[in-house]
Amino acid sequence: MNKRFLRLKQFCVFGLDLISLNVLIMLQQFGMLWFETFSNSQEYTRLNLWLNTSWLVVLIAGNLYSEKYISSFELFFRRTIHTYFFWLVLVLVYLFFAHQFKLSLSFVAFLLCSQGAMLLVNRCIYLVVRSYLCHYQYFTRRVLILGYNDTAKKLVSYLEEENERIQILGFCEEAEHIQELTHYPILGPLEKAMELSEQMKVDEIFSTIAPEHDLGIYQLMQQANQCCIRFKVIPDLSLFMNHSFHIDYLNDMPVLCLRREPLDEAGNRILKRLFDIVVSLFVVIFILPWLVPVVGLLIWIESPGPIFFKQKRTGRNNKQFQCLKFRSMKINNDADMKQATQNDERLTKVGSFLRRTSLDEFPQFLNVLIGNMSVVGPRPHMLKHTNDYSKLIQEYMVRQFVKPGMTGWAQVNGYRGEIKTLQHMKRRVNYDLWYAENWSMWLDIKIVFFTMVVMIKSDQNAC
Template sequence: MVEMFLDPLSLILSLIACALYFGDTVDARYVVLSLVVFSLSFPGSSLLSMRPRRVVRQCVINWMLIAFILLFFGYASQYIENFPIDVVVAWLVAAPATQLVAHFTARAYLKRSAAQVENQTRVIIVGCNDIGVQLAEQFAFNPFLGIHCLGYFDDRSPERITQLNGHALLGRLSELAAYVKAHRIDQIYLALPMASQPRILALLDDLKDTTASVFFAPDIFLTDLIQGRMDYVAGVPVVAVCDTPFTGINGLVKRGSDMLLSCLILVLISPLLLGIAIGVKMTSPGPVLFRQRRYGLDGREIVVYKFRSMTVQDDGAVVKQATRNDQRITQFGGFLRRTSLDELPQFINVVQGRMSIVGPRPHAVAHNETYRKLIKGYMVRHKVKPGITGWAQVNGYRGETETVDKMQKRIEFDLEYLRNWSIGLDLWIIVKTVAVVFKDRNAY
């Protein structure tokens, strides 16, 4: 509840504070703007479990997005003219600062409040296995949850259990219901294997005579979930194990931001595109654009555009990646690759709907067919459209992947992007890409 209202209220309070500081009257203008701000920022971001540095980054990115929307529509509708320029400028600076103060104050207060015994949730984990131990560790490492784990219930003897990790073995499953009644247990987490269905059903029958909340953490969640969540299909509950993050409104937001940014960028860089095209044509024989088959959304083949930077164009069953001092790269092509200017035609792919601005980088079809056999989960990255830039590229995995280990790390970052996607993460990747282009040594 605190996190839901923290961002909206801090933004609105900073707006009112700026208006009062500059002597403006807080009237209907500010009420309307406050309602718009509340609708854009509610519910607030969940940042309590993040490191302080990431909290700062997330707050700034979220505010940049909201400020862009407000300024764009404010100027388009001329509503911004109803506010003094001093108030607008001051608010643009004060809003993220107020958010950060509010978040760090809340972190300090909630951590102290959660540590008090009377505020803690008393929890028991049923099943001392990998998923049960993982739950206990997360409860211990996240003090803001305010969860006190009393221990485990398991039918195995203490001699057979080697991973209690400091927690007590409280008894057998048949003793659980009586223990819950006697010790005011608030929540019970069932971490039993799905093969234990009869035991689980019998246990649930016993627990119906208690007031404890019961949660099921089946062993299916030991797998690498991509957008794992509960959902309903025609009224039937299902568990999403591997799905795209771009369903429903998320898909509209992603496509809308891609179209808006790519069209704007293409207009702005059109003189640059023309100059590069002339440079490619004058420095080596052959076409200006390099067209290569790549895997797109859901593994379907697409054609990706780049400015040609080599004297040959490989697009067959075997494609050799560019290496440092590669003799196939032209002198002008080397400059284009180092600065990533050869990637600019891919904004046309974005407008076509084949690619996104941010997403896993597309590999040649030949590389996909090779690595899908060597790296577990390789094809999962194709649950989304490929991107001009991606989370792996801004984390150092840009350029040649001469070993399977390097490709493995790139895929890990791609899957992390799928698990944690947000429009804020996309904006942060775009900002980092600009910095990487100028200092990255992995491009050649």
């Protein structure tokens, strides 16, 4: 994406949203002063400070102005609505816990509703201004491509899909290498690339020819730097990899990584662990002391025996641990070999209810507190499943890079309970891999919220 255009859009929309909020605050206060109803200025000052602070918090947490969202008006509009509602929740929480009962109800209601309306107006302004600015040459990238091959064709298709204005001028390639009609003109041989770039005012040159294959590319790189033209090399690694990868560096040495792993960073792991400890401690102290006796008694009355069920499961780095649950089945010898299914004869009536409401998983907060599990992560599978599916699904074991969770991205997207087909498990694994590669604290909170919604609805997929 054109970074100049992106930064300009981010700055303008951020400023527009923040200014509109504070203009609404000032107008409302001016109106109250006019009618001599404005009082308790300290309370209003604290409220105004919280309105701005909480707005900045939800912006950062929701990453509202990121390239992913701001490049698509539909995604940006949806994300704005989500961010606005989270902001509303923070404001209402402040009003409740800070006991701000002296504030004018009409002032607060009008302000919150007006900000919602202004955000919609701002998005419409953004759409009009973005369309207008796109026509300016300053924001257009003029691109020249070196080489005409499969990589060059794929590059063209990707550049054409970009939302921002890109002008592909053509290719530089030797005439004898062209065996077909091209969508863009062949401008000349490689040795004339810089001459053509200066004539056509090129902003960026993409080379699909590796310098190792043509030493003249090194000279073109140096000439491009001298002419203030950005030079980028597209390596063709299709023989070795058929999916995206990431580049890290050891000093000046590039290292290709098959995937991005946010939880590979110590700071992120510490943040996630703190979240796990806070949540699990709350449950262990305030919920389990009364939940265990009540549920345990119901389990024992229907099916005498232990109230807890322990099973070995595979965790992070494929290490085994004892996973705790409320016992939901009659005591049987197939628990470690046969998964629960819909209308399973082994299920007790109490157990069926516990599974539908996910209450059977609550003892796992002890696993979270100990450190075997996390609140959010790929669900831990029994040893047989891990052994079987790791042989059938190529990237199955990659999910083991992350600590298993009580709930996960796959579960809130409907992949919970009985595994009926291999394709079903593949989709579940894909969701787990997406979570591992896109982890954020905000994503964990979002998954916990969706899980609570599923618990209240009583998930029919559970068994």
